[in-house]
Amino acid sequence: MNCPNCGHGEAAAIGPYIGSHEIFRRMSLACCSRCELVFAQPQPSPAELADYYDHYWDGEVAVSTPSTRRYYLAQSLSRVDYLRRFGILDARPAVLDVGAGLGLFHDGLARRGFAHDYVAVETDREQLEGLRRRFGDTGAFRRLEDVPAERKFDLLALTHVLEHMDRPHDFVDGLMQRLRPGGLLFVEVPHRDYRYKALFESHLLFFNANSLGDLLGRHGKVLEVCTVGKEAAKLYVAHVHPKPDALRPLKELVKTGIALVTPDFDEKQIARYGMSSYGGDRQWLRAVVARKD
Structure with missing residues (x-):
């Protein structure tokens, strides 16, 4: 399998892919010798992935407990604080939150006092129902393609989503087409989390700063790629x-x-409590990308 990012045909074997669901059990990990992306191979079919993500949060009761909700809200506040210095939050931006989950990025913006117009995309059916109760049918959609094409945005938030994509360039290209002139794409992904997770499921791509910057730079002007320390x-x-x-x-x-x-x-x-082993001091990667106007 060629690298899903740069298409290079040479990759070093790393080891087996550790997953519990049947669609992930046949895979292994390889590292591209050109762009350094680590990727799972052979990847599940689009139909298998679509069925899997229909019920991604099934049985995950903890996500709605008070302590876990506080944790995810704290993550959102951290992201909002990071984005302040790029100036995109100051003039009531239109925000598209892809992989919105509980909609806590909206809550983080509101807590920090940033007025905004918010639209969510979420594939999990149960989470989507909750988002539609909060934001209405015109404020929450199951797929990016379901968002009316004429709607454009100042800020696209993509947090812990890109690592799940089997066709990352098609996905990012579709996102960038939704940006208004002067708009920004904000991306956050784990930093090669196969190094410290007991299960890799359901991540297909494992980035470092070089591979993330390489991928995003093919679609826009990368303003920054940085690591996040022990914050998580x-x-x-x-x-x-x-x-x-x-x-x-x-x-x-x-x-x-x-x-x-x-x-x-x-x-x-x-x-x-051993939390330093969960990614050490380089747990997340963040990137901000502008349109190539």
């Missing part, structure tokens, strides 16, 4: 893990000189 682990400790979460109120009550919970509380909890 800190967010998890702060909002999800039960023991640190239960101790957190103590931190607010501690007076100077009573070191029950010290200022490096989060760092110690990350080490104690």
Whole structure:
């Protein structure tokens, strides 16, 4: 199989693909010798992937628990804070959130005081129903192609979606056609998470900064590709893990000189609960891409 990004035919074998669903059990991982993209091969058929993503969140009760919702909202706030300096949020942008999940990117923008017009795309049927209850039938769609072609956007948010794509160039090309002049595409993906995840499912592409920049640079002007440090682990400790979460109120009550919970509380909890192994200090990649006008 040629590289899904650059088309190069030489790739080094890395090892088996670890997945539980039957469509992922026959695959292995390879690393392109040209662009450094790590990819799964042979990839599932489009029909198999479509059926899988119809029910992507089935049984994932944790995603709607208060602590997990706080965690995902904290992620969204982090992304909004990152995007501030690009100036795209200041003039009521039209936002298309692809892979919207619970719609928390909208909530993050609202929490930070940024007025915006929001449209969501989500393939999972249960999540889509929830989005339609919030934003109406004209504010939530199952596929990108379902969004009326005449609707254009100032900001496209693509968080933890690109790694699932079997045809990444077709997908990104379709996204860029939705941008208004001066608009931006924001992308966040895991940073080669096969190195530390127990299951790779359902990621098909595993990026580093070079391969992500190479792919996106074929469709627009890459303004930045950067790594995100231990931020995700800190967010998890702060909002999800039960023991640190239960101790957190103590931190607010501690007076100077009573070191029950010290200022490096989060760092110690990350080490104690093994969170530093989840991606280490380079867990996510972020990129911002402008149209080539």
